[in-house]
Each structure stands twice: as structure tokens, then as C-alpha cells.
Amino acid sequence: xxxxxxxxxxxxxxxxxxxxxxxxxxxxxxxxxxxxxxxxxxxxxxxxxxxxxxxxxxxxxxxxxxxxxxxxxxxxxxxxxxxxxxxxxxxxxxxxxxxxxxxxxxxxxxxxxxxxxxxxxxxxxxxxxxxxxxxxxxx
Amino acid sequence: xxxxxxxxxxxxxxxxxxxxxxxxxxxxxxxxxxxxxxxxxxxxxxxxxxxxxxxxxxxxxxxxxxxxxxxxxxxxxxxxxxxxxxxxxxxxxxxxxxxxxxxxxx
Amino acid sequence: xxxxxxxxxxxxxxxxxxxxxxxxxxxxxxxxxxxxxxxxxxxxxxxxxxxxxxxxxxxxxxxxxxxxxxxxxxxxxxxxxxxxxxxxxxxxxxxxxxxxxxxxxxxxxxxxxxxxxxxxxxxxxxxxxxxxxxxxxxxxxxxxxxxxxxxxxxxxxxxxxxxxxxxxxxxxxxxxxxxxxxxxxxxxxxxxxxxxxxxxxxxxxxxxxxxxxxxxxxxxxxxxxxxxxxxxxxxxxxxxxxxxxxxxxxxxxxxxxxxxxxxxxxxxxx
Amino acid sequence: xxxxxxxxxxxxxxxxxxxxxxxxxxxxxxxxxxxxxxxxxxxxxxxxxxxxxxxxxxxxxxxxxxxxxxxxxxxxxxxxxxxxxxxxxxxxxxxxxxxxxxxxxxxxxxxxxxxxxxxxxxxxxxxxxxxxxxxxxxxxxxxxxxxxxxxxxxxxxxxxxxxxxxxxxxxxxxxxxxxxxxxxxxxxxxxxxxxxxxxxxxxxxxxxxxxxxxxxxxxxxxxxxxxxxxxxxxxxxxxxxxxxxxxxxxxxxxxxxxxxxxxxxxxxxxxxxxxxxxxxxxxxxxxxxxxxxxxxxxxx
Numbered sequence: 001x002x003x004x005x006x007x008x009x010x011x012x013x014x015x016x017x018x019x020x021x022x023x024x025x026x027x028x029x030x031x032x033x034x035x036x037x038x039x040x041x042x043x044x045x046x047x048x049x050x051x052x053x054x055x056x057x058x059x060x061x062x063x064x065x066x067x068x069x070x071x072x073x074x075x076x077x078x079x080x081x082x083x084x085x086x087x088x089x090x091x092x093x094x095x096x097x098x099x100x101x102x103x104x105x106x107x108x109x110x111x112x113x114x115x116x117x118x119x120x121x122x123x124x125x126x127x128x129x130x131x132x133x134x135x136x137x138x139x
Numbered sequence: 140x141x142x143x144x145x146x147x148x149x150x151x152x153x154x155x156x157x158x159x160x161x162x163x164x165x166x167x168x169x170x171x172x173x174x175x176x177x178x179x180x181x182x183x184x185x186x187x188x189x190x191x192x193x194x195x196x197x198x199x200x201x202x203x204x205x206x207x208x209x210x211x212x213x214x215x216x217x218x219x220x221x222x223x224x225x226x227x228x229x230x231x232x233x234x235x236x237x238x239x240x241x242x243x244x245x
Numbered sequence: 246x247x248x249x250x251x252x253x254x255x256x257x258x259x260x261x262x263x264x265x266x267x268x269x270x271x272x273x274x275x276x277x278x279x280x281x282x283x284x285x286x287x288x289x290x291x292x293x294x295x296x297x298x299x300x301x302x303x304x305x306x307x308x309x310x311x312x313x314x315x316x317x318x319x320x321x322x323x324x325x326x327x328x329x330x331x332x333x334x335x336x337x338x339x340x341x342x343x344x345x346x347x348x349x350x351x352x353x354x355x356x357x358x359x360x361x362x363x364x365x366x367x368x369x370x371x372x373x374x375x376x377x378x379x380x381x382x383x384x385x386x387x388x389x390x391x392x393x394x395x396x397x398x399x400x401x402x403x404x405x406x407x408x409x410x411x412x413x414x415x416x417x418x419x420x421x422x423x424x425x426x427x428x429x430x431x432x433x434x435x436x437x438x439x440x441x442x443x444x445x446x447x448x449x450x451x452x453x454x455x456x457x458x459x460x461x462x463x464x465x466x467x468x469x470x471x472x473x474x475x476x477x478x479x480x481x482x483x484x485x486x487x488x489x490x491x492x493x494x495x496x497x498x499x500x501x502x503x504x505x506x507x508x509x510x511x512x513x514x515x
Numbered sequence: 516x517x518x519x520x521x522x523x524x525x526x527x528x529x530x531x532x533x534x535x536x537x538x539x540x541x542x543x544x545x546x547x548x549x550x551x552x553x554x555x556x557x558x559x560x561x562x563x564x565x566x567x568x569x570x571x572x573x574x575x576x577x578x579x580x581x582x583x584x585x586x587x588x589x590x591x592x593x594x595x596x597x598x599x600x601x602x603x604x605x606x607x608x609x610x611x612x613x614x615x616x617x618x619x620x621x622x623x624x625x626x627x628x629x630x631x632x633x634x635x636x637x638x639x640x641x642x643x644x645x646x647x648x649x650x651x652x653x654x655x656x657x658x659x660x661x662x663x664x665x666x667x668x669x670x671x672x673x674x675x676x677x678x679x680x681x682x683x684x685x686x687x688x689x690x691x692x693x694x695x696x697x698x699x700x701x702x703x704x705x706x707x708x709x710x711x712x713x714x715x716x717x718x719x720x721x722x723x724x725x726x727x728x729x730x731x732x733x734x735x736x737x738x739x740x741x742x743x744x745x746x747x748x749x750x751x752x753x754x755x756x757x758x759x760x761x762x763x764x765x766x767x768x769x770x771x772x773x774x775x776x777x778x779x780x781x782x783x784x785x786x787x788x789x790x791x792x793x794x795x796x797x798x799x800x801x802x803x804x805x806x807x808x809x810x811x812x813x814x815x
Contacts (some may be wrong), residue, residue: 016171020178024244027180031265048180056175063171064197067164069203077525078800079535082550086522087800092205093160093213094153098712099511100212101150102761109800111713114533116680116706119688121607121648123537124656125579125614132580135541145325145500146507147714147762166446176406183407190318228445235443238436239279242271242403302637312678317567319678323711326756328749331704501752505784509757512762512787 008066015059022052080109149215153201157213161201162225168197168230170236177240198222264337264401264430274397274433281392285385286448293381298374306350310481311350317488325500332497343489347483394419399431405429460472518748520559524566525703527554531569536577570596572604584615603641610649626650644679662693680709684742687719693738696727717757718766724750725774732777750774751781759793765803768792769810776814789814 030046071092078084087107095101105112114120172193176186198221202210210217305453317339324332342348398420409417417435418426527550530536536547551574555567562570571590579588591608598605606629613622626646634643651668654660669686676682687702700723706716728746731739751774758767771788776782793806 016174016178018238020174020244023178023180027245028268051686053179056178057605059174060171060193064168064200067167068200071160071205075521077522077529079526080531080800081801082526084801087798091207093157095212096149096153096157096215097212098148098150098760099762101153102712102714103763106530106761106763106765106795106803107799109802110535110615111715112533112535113680113710113713114535114538116532116684117715117719118538119685120534120537121645121681122652122685124652125611126619126656128580129582132541133543133582136545136581145504146511146759150712162360170446170450181406186406192407224310231439231442232446234445237406237437238403238439239275242275245404249802300639302639304636305634305638305643308640308643309675309677312729316677319708323708326711326717327704331701335708355787398554474794500756501749504752504755506757508759508787510784512757512791513783 002070002072005066005069008062008069012059012063012066015062016056019052019055019059022055023048026052076104076107078107078109143215147149153213156217158220160164160205161214161221164201165194165197165225166232169194169233173233173236174240176233177237177242178244180241180245183236186237190230194226194229194233195222264404266401266403270400274402275436278393278397278433278436281390282437282444283447283451285389286444289381289385290452293378296377297382298370300368304350306348306512309348310350313343314481314484314488317485317492320487321491321495324495325498327499328501329497329499332499336492336495336497338491343459343485343492346485348463349482349485350370372406386441390434393434393437400432401426401430402433402436403431405431405435520557521561523554524559524562525548527570527573528552528566529572531566536573543777544577544580544668548574548581551577552628557730572608575608579611579615584612587610587615603639603645606642607645607649612644614653621658623650623653626653644672644676644756647675648681662689666693678709680706691723695724696730699723700727713762714764714767715756717753717760718764718770721750721753721757721770722775724753725770728777744778747774748778751778751784756782762791763799763803765792765795765796765799765807768795772810772814 026048073088074091074094076087078087088104089107094104102112111117172189174229176189179189181189202217202221204210206213206217210221213218320332320339322337324335327335327389401418401421405417405428407429411428414428417428417431417438419432421432530547536544551570555574556572571594575587575590575594578584578590591605591612594608595605600606600609610622610626626649629674630643630646630650634646651665651672652739654668655665655686666686666689669682669689673679673686679773683705687699687706690696690699690702700720703716703720703723706713707720710716724746728743728750731743731746752773754767754770754774758764758771761767768788768791771784772792775785775788789811792807792811796804796811799807
């Protein structure tokens with residue numbers, strides 16, 4: 001998805017610059033061709049050609065589409081076993097209700113206050129090493 | 140303490156994230172619309188009209204596509220946050236890019 | 246910068262006088278000013294992190310004292326999460342402990358080192374940070390303004406796409422002393438003002454955080470004193486006494502009172 | 516299901532933020548170690564410095580658990596050369612290295628000296644706390660240590676740092692092990708005051724209240740009936756609050772199911788709990804699904 005949005009963005013920007021350049025050329029021409037003493041309403045006759053106007057609007061449309069395409073649905077990655085498939089609730093933005101917002105952790109299967117409930121600083125290093133060493137012997 | 144103070148508990152981190160994403164969309168589209176109106180050499184009223192129409196159009200698109208027509212789920216008071224909060228900021232940004240492209244092309 | 250733009254005003258009545266300006270002028274004035282302002286904005290955010298407040302080492306008793314103050318504030322704020330009896334036990338214990346000032350930081354200095362309240366590091370530290378913060382916001386603005394005025398003054402730069410009232414004339418046409426030139430023809434300082442107001446969206450896109458330049462100017466102007474901290478700070482004992490009184494007087498309201506109705510409403514039969 | 520780089524990064528980020536790696540059993544530890552080794556050596560543009568550092572911190576402890584001491588020392592030396600010695604995490608790493616290279620007593624003396632000489636007078640908010648916590652855990656397996664010794668140490672540290680949630684949780688667990696339910700509930704209630712939206716703590720309080728009620732029920736003393744109802748009601752309140760804060764919280768709904776089974780007038784909540792557990796079996800991740808199904812079968 002995001003590659004498509006980047007490509008569209010590039011196309012839109014190029015088109016906008018091209019429209020800008022052609023509009024610039026048109027106005028330089030307009031300035032040099034109308035000599036000083038002609039009244040200014042004469043200038044109004046030479047309007048910006050329609051194809052440039054159209055080009056500007058099309059480029060803006062493409063750019064808007066690319067910006068909205070750059071948002072993709074929020075995905076959650078379960079952490080307990082790796083081959084769990086990605087869970088998505090089909091939403092682009094995250095829900096602000098606390099009861100819904102905390103679902104992210106439930107779906108992923110992680111305890112958000114793990115840095116407290118797992119008592120990480122109270123882990124007995126020696127016992128852990130012994131336990132892992134025994135396991136390593138078995139494989 | 141009113142009753143829904145306990146039941147309508149909001150997650151402030153998500154409120155912040157949604158605000159940031161809305162701001163990103165509004166900023167980039169306003170700057171681009173400013174460049175466009177400068178290229179079209181729009182004069183004062185037309186220019187501001189283009190800003191207003193563009194700003195409202197993008198906000199409606201945002202509500203439709205990204206909020207799936209339920210902005211209440213993502214913003215505490217959607218009308219205020221989407222349309223009014225960033226209005227002045229986007230207007231000045233628009234004026235800047237509009238003046239810039241108007242001068243460069245003009 | 247010699248006035249190389251062909252200045253010739255056509256005195257037509259309604260329509261705006263049409264000057265023909267040298268396009269080179271715009272490329273060598275508009276672009277540099279914008280680029281400089283964006284770069285200064287980025288530089289400013291990185292400098293802010295560099296001069297940010299350092300982690301200040303302080304004696305353990307001071308940390309304990311602050312902890313007890315925030316514990317009392319926590320109980321005042323989140324007491325509603327408890328049932329009434331457990332709240333009352335805590336209310337009594339904490340108000341008594343804070344009332345006595347049992348954990349006020351008696352400055353147990355390292356042998357031989359005398360802690361003098363006036364040279365107390367954290368008080369002066371917070372004042373220093375406040376001053377640094379203000380300076381970092383204020384200085385770049387004035388420097389750029391001086392730079393624009395000095396190097397890009399004295400000529401008409403561009404025509405604004407929108408009309409403005411006469412009142413803006415002397416501000417936007419600084420350095421151009423013509424009486425009847427329409428306000429839409431402006432000098433380069435006007436581009437500086439427009440950019441200051443309009444750069445926030447661009448900063449947000451580049452840096453990902455919305456640095457609000459314009460509002461910083463007003464905040465700096467509003468409280469030049471920057472809120473004097475330091476020795477005037479309320480002493481911890483007084484804070485503790487105040488908190489213990491508040492604790493005694495609070496009326497407890499638990500969130501468990503109507504929780505069953507709320508759950509029925511939230512998850513009941515849809 | 517290729518989850519690509521973002522998937523692995525998100526997974527590592529959650530693991531390192533919630534410190535899950537301290538709870539994994541050996542097989543998962545080995546797997547995590549190899550994945551992380553691979554990930555840290557691949558270039559990931561979206562990995563910011565903060566995450567990078569905490570991942571290296573996790574890698575250090577994984578190496579220590581897997582007894583790869585030399586590699587752990589290498590990581591410590593890199594970080595120390597980059598940031599200097601005086602930061603909480605590096606103090607802890609240094610103590611861990613002392614523990615594994617020499618023995619616990621040397622580490623205990625190191626901590627005691629550094630606290631008495633330096634940290635008592637000039638410490639950042641974390642170093643004193645983290646080192647003292649490690650001191651308590653080391654003193655646990657000193658021979659002469661009795662359970663209430665540990666409790667005394669914890670209470671002393673809590674008196675110095677009254678708002679550290681981990682200490683309160685540790686005290687709560689210790690009291691629960693000794694069977695002192697009321698003290699344990701007091702400690703876990705501290706958690707709820709410190710972190711108002713901590714639905715895990717609410718569920719923990721509810722769990723202990725429920726066990727306390729079951730214990731009362733067994734005693735069959737006369738006036739236990741009202742006490743039993745009050746305690747059960749309090750347990751239900753806490754469980755309901757935890758579920759109000761988090762819709763798909765498996766433990767919360769299970770507690771409601773079990774508690775309302777004991778009560779006779781709360782049929783509605785029993786149905787709501789069953790409904791939501793059923794929803795969890797449809798929506799949530801695989802391990803929650805299995806547990807939810809098991810609970811539903813057991814109850815019906």
C-alpha cells in the first residue's frame with residue numbers, strides 16, 4: 001500500500017511542478033507582450049489557459065489520494081507464539097475509550113504492566129542460570 | 140465526581156496519537172493547496188475560498204475514510220477538534236505557501 | 246541592493262498599479278529567507294535537547310521526601326479506586342505521618358560538606374533552565390529579523406495575493422518611503438512575518454513535532470520573569486502540612502458505588 | 516504468515532517494554548535469543564536509538580541466562596565505553612557480572628559499599644532503588660535468611676521509596692505466599708492508587724479477595740456468612756472495575772464468572788461474563804482462545 005502512495009505522491013508533485021512552470025512561463029509571456037500603455041483590463045482577456053488549471057486540480061487530487069492511501073489499517077502482532085496470524089480490527093486510528101484502547105494488549109497477549117507484575121528486578125539470576133543450564137543439557 | 144467520570148475513562152496516549160495523525164493530514168494538504176492556489180494566481184477572495192473549500196473537503200474526507208464516519212470513537216469532541224482547533228494554524232500555513240507560490244510564479 | 250526592479254507605476258484608478266519586477270529578485274531573496282528560517286528551526290530543536298535540564302543527583306532523603314508528597318497527592322487524586330475502609334486506613338496513616346513531618350529531608354550531609362540553602366543546586370538549576378529555555382526561543386527570532394532587515398532591505402520584493410489595510414503599510418514596506426504605493430507591494434521583511442506565522446505545518450512535516458514559533462514569542466513576552474522558582478519555593482514541611490490537612494478533610498467517594506449498573510449498561514443486552 | 520520486519524520489531528518492543536523475557540522458560544529464551552541476535556544485526560531504519568539500547572540491555576540478560584558470560588561482558592564493555600559507568604542499568608549489569616564471574620557475597624559487598632559511600636548522598640532516582648532491589652533478591656538465597664527477613668528488608672525499602680509499584684507488588688506476593696491475605700490486599704491496593712487505570716492490579720485484588728472468601732467459607736464458623744458475602748461482593752466490584760477498564764481482559768471475565776457462580780443473585784453478570792469469554796474465543800490470540808474455551812467448558 002505505502003509504495004503505491006509514494007509513487008502517486010511523486011507523480012502528483014511532478015505534475016504540480018509542471019503546472020507551476022507552465023503558469024510561470026505564461027505570466028512572463030503575458031508581462032512582456034502587453035506593453036506598458038495598454039490598460040490593464042486588456043490583460044484580463046488573456047486568462048490562464050484551462051489545461052493548466054485542470055492540471056493543477058488533477059495533481060492536487062492525486063496528492064490527496066496518495067496521502068489517504070499512506071494510512072494502513074492498524075495491525076497487532078501476537079507475541080506468545082510467532083506463527084500466530086496478525087490480528088487487525090480494521091481501524092486506521094486507535095480508539096480512545098480506555099476499555100477499547102487496552103484491547104491492544106489483550107489481543108497481543110501481553111501484560112502492559114509486566115514491568116511490575118513480572119518483578120523483573122527481583123529475578124534470581126543464579127537460579128535462572130541453573131534452570132536454563134539443565135535444559136541446555138537435555139537438548 | 141460525576142458518574143461517567145468513572146465509566147467514560149479515556150486513554151490519553153491514543154488521544155494524542157489521533158491528534159498527531161489529523162495534524163499530519165491537515166498540514167500536508169493545506170500546504171499543497173496553498174501551492175496550487177499560488178500557481179493558479181488566485182486573488183484574495185478566490186484564494187481564501189479555495190482554502191476554505193479545500194480544508195472542509197479534506198476534513199470530511201478524513202472523517203469518512205479514516206474515522207469511518209464515527210469520529211466520536213477517536214476524538215473527544217470531533218467537530219471542535221477536526222474543524223476548529225487547527226483552523227488558524229492551517230490558515231497561516233496556507234497563506235505562507237500561497238504567497239510563496241504566487242510570488243515565484245507571478 | 247540597488248533598486249534594479251523597473252519601478253514605474255501606472256496611475257490607473259481602480260486596478261492595482263502593475264510593477265514589473267526582476268524575477269531573479271525572488272529567487273535570491275524568498276528562497277534564502279525560507280531556507281534559513283527552516284534550518285534555524287531545526288537547529289533550535291536540537292539545541293533545546295542539548296541544553297535540556299540534566300538529571301540532578303540529590304541525596305536519597307530528598308527523594309523519599311518528594312515520594313511521600315506525591316504519595317499523598319496520589320491518594321487524594323486516585324482514592325476513588327478503593328473501598329471506603331481501606332481509604333480511611335490510608336487517610337489516617339498518611340495524614341499523621343505527613344503532619345509529623347517524619348520524612349522531611351534532614352540534610353544529612355557528607356561529612357564536612359555544608360549545604361547552604363542559597364547555593365542549593367536544584368533551586369539555581371531550575372532558574373538556569375528557565376532562562377536557557379527563554380533565551381533559546383527568543384534569540385533566533387531577533388537574529389533572523391536583524392539579518393533580513395540588514396541584507397534584504399530597501400526594495401519591493403513581491404506583490405501579496407490579498408489586499409491589506411493601510412495600517413500594515415509602514416510595517417510591510419519597511420525601507421520603501423513611497424507615499425501612495427499600494428500595500429500589496431511589500432518588502433522582504435513581510436515575507437519574514439508571513440513565514441514566522443506559517444512555518445508550523447512545515448516544521449511538523451519535517452520534524453514530526455509541531456514547534457510553535459509564533460506562540461513562543463508571545464509566551465516570552467507575557468511572563469518575562471519566567472515564574473521565579475528557587476528560594477521562593479514553598480518549603481517541603483509546609484507542603485506536607487497542607488497535604489495532611491487536605492487528607493483529613495476529603496470526603497471519600499468510591500468508584501465501586503454504582504459499578505454494577507455501569508457494567509450492565511456497558512456490556513448488558515445490546 | 517510473513518510478518519516482516521515490523522512484526523518482529525513490534526514483538527521485540529512489547530517483550531522488552533513489559534520485561535516478558537524474565538518470565539520465559541528456557542526453550543523460549545533460547546528461541547528469543549537467536550531471533551534477537553539476528554534482528555540486532557540486520558539494519559532496520561525504523562528502529563530508534565531508545566529501542567536499540569533497551570534491546571541490547573535485554574540481550575545482555577539473555578546471554579547471562581544462557582550462561583554465555585564472555586558475550587555478556589562484551590556487551591557490557593561496549594555500553595560502558597559509550598555511556599560511562601554512572602547509569603542505573605550499567606550499575607546493575609556490573610553487579611550481575613560480579614555475581615556470575617565471582618559470587619554473590621562479593622556482589623553484596625559491592626552494593627553495600629556503593630550505597631553507604633556514594634548513593635546515600637548523591638543518587639539519581641533509579642540507581643539506589645535498583646541496586647537495593649538486587650540486594651534483597653541476593654540476600655534471599657543466603658542460608659540464614661528466613662521469609663520474614665525478606666519481608667523486613669522489603670518494608671525498609673518501601674519506607675524509603677513509598678511510590679515504587681514493583682516493591683508493593685513484591686511485598687503483596689510475599690504476604691500472599693505466607694497466607695496473610697489482608698496485608699497482601701493492602702499492598703495490591705497501593706498499586707491501584709499509584710496507577711488508577713491498572714486493570715491488572717484490580718484483577719489481582721479481586722483474585723485474592725475471592726480466595727479469602729473461599730477460605731472463610733471452608734471454616735464454617737457462624738458469623739462467617741455475612742463476612743463471606745461482603746468479601747465476595749468486594750471481589751466482584753474489583754473484577755467489574757478491571758473489566759470496565761479493559762473489554763477483552765480474560766482474567767477479569769474469568770474472575771467474574773467464578774465469583775458470580777458462588778453468589779446466587781448475580782445471574783446477569785454470569786451471563787455477561789460467559790458472553791464476553793465467548794467473544795474472546797473468537798477474537799483474541801491463540802493462547803487466550805484456548806484458555807477461554809477451557810474455562811467455558813469447565814463452568815457449564
